[in-house]
Amino acid sequence: GDSVTQKEGLVTLTEGLPVMLNCTYQTIYSNAFLFWYVHYLNESPRLLLKSSTDNKRTEHQGFHATLHKSSSSFHLQKSSAQLSDSALYYCALSPGYQNFYFGKGTSLTVIP
Amino acid sequence: DTTVKQNPRYKLARVGKPVNLICSQTMNHDTMYWYQKKPNQAPKLLLFYYDKILNREADTFEKFQSSRPNNSFCSLYIGSAGLEYSAMYLCASSRKGRYEQYFGPGTRLTVL
Numbered sequence: 085g086d087s088v089t090q091k092e093g094l095v096t097l098t099e100g101l102p103v104m105l106n107c108t109y110q111t112i113y114s115n116a117f118l119f120w121y122v123h124y125l126n127e128s129p130r131l132l133l134k135s136s137t138d139n140k141r142t143e144h145q146g147f148h149a150t151l152h153k154s155s156s157s158f159h160l161q162k163s164s165a166q167l168s169d170s171a172l173y174y175c176a177l178s179p180g181y182q183n184f185y186f187g188k189g190t191s192l193t194v195i196p
Numbered sequence: 197d198t199t200v201k202q203n204p205r206y207k208l209a210r211v212g213k214p215v216n217l218i219c220s221q222t223m224n225h226d227t228m229y230w231y232q233k234k235p236n237q238a239p240k241l242l243l244f245y246y247d248k249i250l251n252r253e254a255d256t257f258e259k260f261q262s263s264r265p266n267n268s269f270c271s272l273y274i275g276s277a278g279l280e281y282s283a284m285y286l287c288a289s290s291r292k293g294r295y296e297q298y299f300g301p302g303t304r305l306t307v308l
Contacts, residue, residue: 088238093236117295119296121297121299126301127301128200128298128299128300128301128302129286129299130298130299131296131297134295134296174238174239182227182244182246182251183241183244184229184241184297185238185241186231186238186239186240186241187238188236188237188238189238
């Protein structure tokens with residue numbers, strides 16, 4: 085069935101180091117959408133990135149991700165972590181219908 | 197205004213008692229979703245309304261009910277709360293279903 089896997093539950097990084105949060109997915113639908121949502125403490129989750137185009141890099145607020153359908157991956161990256169990036173990050177999949185599937189989330193903590 | 201509102205923010209309920217959670221949005225989105233989020237688990241889609249059509253997940257079909265009296269409001273109803281219903285309940289809305297979801301701040305339900 086459709087699913088999303090985020091390997092890392094907790095990631096702690098020193099400020100200035102690169103960020104990479106892993107996301108892999110399973111679906112039979114070739115036209116699926118992949119999303120990254122960010123959830124800051126005491127706020128609502130909000131969309132960070134989305135893509136349905138194979139091998140195309142999508143960027144927003146310093147973060148970027150490339151959907152690779154060959155490897156079913158949509159990893160989130162940033163060149164230099166900031167303290168304000170500390171949050172919970174969810175990868176989500178919308179297959180060829182209206183359902184959404186979320187990964188368990190990766191809690192990113194950036195330390196000075 | 198891209199706000200999704202949820203009431204109440206915190207809810208305490210007794211085992212066996214009913215619970216009604218409310219969500220509203222003024223973006224004229226045709227689809228509204230309810231998710232259940234437990235610690236260290238992925239947000240789980242419980243049900244969604246596309247316009248007036250309710251879609252419920254097979255494994256939670258009998259546990260949750262919902263109504264959407266108009267485009268702006270959607271409720272989540274638990275007829276008889278059990279301890280396992282303690283969780284954060286997130287409401288979201290979107291246009292056309294497969295694109296960006298806007299989330300509310302959530303209602304934290306504690307069942308005692």
